[in-house]
């Protein structure tokens with residue numbers, strides 16, 4: 001298949017795109033490389049790989065690239081509440097308007113597989129398993145734009161969405177603002193972390209399982225389309241304190257403390273059921289512990305020392 005991936009040079013895309021190419025697909029990535037990231041270099045050896053430096057909001061560029069796409073995976077976004085609050089105009093235009101534009105421009109037969117966040121489930125549902133029928137009530141601009149973009153994708157005949165848990169694991173465009181990645185980075189380099197809302201529970205999924213679930217959808221699209229699917233680890237509905245405990249089992253010198261130093265803008269405190277995606281035959285391969293080991297190796301390589309002597 002020919003697959004157009006917007007934002008394909010990001011954290012998820014940098015793991016997904018090489019997998020799509022290795023699976024024999026033709027892949028076009030449209031990305032503005034907003035972080036100056038040097039990623040996807042290992043993909044350039046494929047003749048089936050096309051890279052376009054450009055903006056996912058640009059109608060003429062998107063129209064041209066859509067022409068020969070069987071599938072579109074729109075990853076381009078301002079990801080997370082802080083960056084969306086910093087630039088709300090870009091958040092609205094990239095996260096929402098560009099996805100609505102894609103849905104408008106794509107032919108009905110073209111398939112769109114869209115990732116969104118499950119963070120809006122949390123509100124008022126503490127202690128209950130959230131299914132795809134649980135209303136999403138996001139608070140942050142990030143959550144709101146993603147939920148509305150998902151509505152546009154699911155209104156199409158050929159759309160489906162993945163409501164991803166908090167993603168963890170190594171990628172060549174690394175993100176250390178994601179909870180597990182952040183804590184392991186601090187555990188490796190600072191040996192300590194101060195957490196707030198330590199009993200709030202979240203769900204987690206490894207970045208390679210996210211790539212696998214997209215590939216799963218490509219192979220099972222007809223029976224999966226039109227629906228949203230939670231994607232997370234059933235055995236990792238863990239509070240931040242429990243997550244720290246797990247990290248400490250790998251790095252015994254790691255110290256964590258709880259203090260009222262902040263509040264989650266999306267008030268995430270929820271446990272998630274992943275039964276629907278499991279019923280389609282998808283099973284994650286990466287446990288949290290395997291991912292923590294991987295991150296410890298990765299952060300031994302990655303160390304920001306631009307402002308220190310040692």
Ligand SMILES: NC(=O)c1ccc[n+]([C@@H]2O[C@H](COP(=O)([O-])OP(=O)(O)OC[C@H]3O[C@@H](n4cnc5c(N)ncnc54)[C@H](O)[C@@H]3O)[C@@H](O)[C@H]2O)c1
Pocket residue numbers: 006007008009010011012013030031032033034035054055056057074075076077078079094115116117118146163164165166167168173175178
């Ligand atoms: N990582 C997670 O935990 C998670 C969870 C749920 C959903 N998602 C969704 O997955 C997608 C990818 O997230 P990520 O973690 O890889 O984030 P990321 O920030 O690493 O990737 C976003 C990519 O989009 C590109 N981009 C931004 N604005 C653009 C524009 N106007 N035109 C073209 N490219 C642009 C960036 O350069 C970057 O490569 C996003 O849609 C995000 O909402 C991620």
